[in-house]
Amino acid sequence: MAALYFHIPFCKRLCGYCDFLRSVKVQLLPNVVEAMHRELDEQHGFLTDRTIRTIYFGGGTPSLLHPSELERFIEHARQLFDCSAVEEITVEVNPDDITDSYAAALAQTSVNRVSMGIQSFDDNCLRFMGRRHNAEGAIEAVHRLRRAGFDNISVDIIFGVDGFGAESLNNTLNAVLDLDVEHISAYHLTIEPSTRFGRMLAKGRISTVSEQCSEEEFMTVHQRLTAAGYEHYEVSNFAKNGYRSRHNSSYWTGSQYLGIGTGAHSFSGDVRRWCDQKVEEYCQGVVYGSERLSTTDTLNEYIMVSLRRIEGIDLSTIASRWSESEAERVLRVARPFLDNGWLVQQDNRLSVPPEHFLVSDAVIEELFC
Numbered sequence: 001m002a003a004l005y006f007h008i009p010f011c012k013r014l015c016g017y018c019d020f021l022r023s024v025k026v027q028l029l030p031n032v033v034e035a036m037h038r039e040l041d042e043q044h045g046f047l048t049d050r051t052i053r054t055i056y057f058g059g060g061t062p063s064l065l066h067p068s069e070l071e072r073f074i075e076h077a078r079q080l081f082d083c084s085a086v087e088e089i090t091v092e093v094n095p096d097d098i099t100d101s102y103a104a105a106l107a108q109t110s111v112n113r114v115s116m117g118i119q120s121f122d123d124n125c126l127r128f129m130g131r132r133h134n135a136e137g138a139i140e141a142v143h144r145l146r147r148a149g150f151d152n153i154s155v156d157i158i159f160g161v162d163g164f165g166a167e168s169l170n171n172t173l174n175a176v177l178d179l180d181v182e183h184i185s186a187y188h189l190t191i192e193p194s195t196r197f198g199r200m201l202a203k204g205r206i207s208t209v210s211e212q213c214s215e216e217e218f219m220t221v222h223q224r225l226t227a228a229g230y231e232h233y234e235v236s237n238f239a240k241n242g243y244r245s246r247h248n249s250s251y252w253t254g255s256q257y258l259g260i261g262t263g264a265h266s267f268s269g270d271v272r273r274w275c276d277q278k279v280e281e282y283c284q285g286v287v288y289g290s291e292r293l294s295t296t297d298t299l300n301e302y303i304m305v306s307l308r309r310i311e312g313i314d315l316s317t318i319a320s321r322w323s324e325s326e327a328e329r330v331l332r333v334a335r336p337f338l339d340n341g342w343l344v345q346q347d348n349r350l351s352v353p354p355e356h357f358l359v360s361d362a363v364i365e366e367l368f369c
């Protein structure tokens with residue numbers, strides 16, 4: 001089964017750390033929406049798997065669209081694909097877009113999961129990051145969604161922000177646990193050179209946290225959320241039982257997906273394709289970059305996505321999909337990590353224990369073909 005992704009590339013204000021494709025020219029939103037419907041009509045054949053399991057509206061800020069516009073995309077998808085077995089339809093929202101009337105209108109659509117970018121419950125940290133909302137507004141937004149009937153809510157938080165240490169992080173974790181949401185994504189702040197934070201870092205106006213601080217904060221997040229009953233099922237993701245993100249799981253398990261909008265990526269099984277045009281150019285006609293994945297690329301991709309999840313890699317899958325000798329090579333290279341505990345083996349599976357997820361990139365790099 002395949003996945004559909006719609007990228008809404010607009011934000012009212014740009015956050016200091018963000019390097020997603022987004023624009024503040026919100027007045028162009030109606031034109032982009034029409035261009036996205038055209039793209040869906042023209043490109044739906046990219047998926048040979050015609051059965052859709054999940055639909056996801058990401059951004060940017062999809063909650064700048066009225067819920068009726070989200071439903072129009074879903075209806076359009078239903079005309080083109082078999083959507084009779086869709087399990088999950090997620091929309092990312094910003095807290096300050098969630099009024100009572102917006103939540104009520106959203107509850108009238110087919111959307112059944114809401115992912116809210118809160119990032120912190122420390123107002124000073126929110127101001128530092130350039131977020132539009134404050135902690136109180138974010139808490140109220142979650143309550144509004146609950147009152148409207150949503151029973152599958154995810155919240156994003158960010159840790160590893162220099163100047164906002166253990167107390168700030170623990171207050172954020174207290175608040176997110178009080179909200180009792182079904183899913184939590186917790187990301188370490190990364191600073192890309194092209195962002196406002198990247199420019200500030202280059203001028204020495206901000207710093208990154210030390211490696212020791214990264215590890216401590218990662219462990220704080222891991223321990224507090226798992227102690228509260230969340231499963232740490234992927235490097236950055238925690239879920240209550242039965243509430244893993246099905247859409248993201250499609251990306252991690254090699255399913256086909258079609259991304260619509262500038263900033264979106266698509267994958268057909270062996271071809272990866274993306275659009276990163278400016279919104280004005282996208283409205284004139286979509287242009288893609290693409291690459292065909294080699295056998296080595298697909299193996300490396302399998303190793304990368306698998307080791308970021310608690311299920312890990314399956315050596316018998318590598319033997320059957322690639323070769324016996326590749327499975328033997330992976331096991332040989334994995335040996336030092338099995339000795340130091342960064343990997344564990346159970347039957348044919350090798351996985352990074354969640355408390356060591358932070359070093360999974362180092363393990364992945366060594367295991368690459």
Ligand code: SF4
Pocket residue numbers: 010011013014015018019020022059060061094117
């Ligand atoms: S709201 Fe999200 S997409 Fe928009 S600038 Fe902030 S982090 Fe980036």
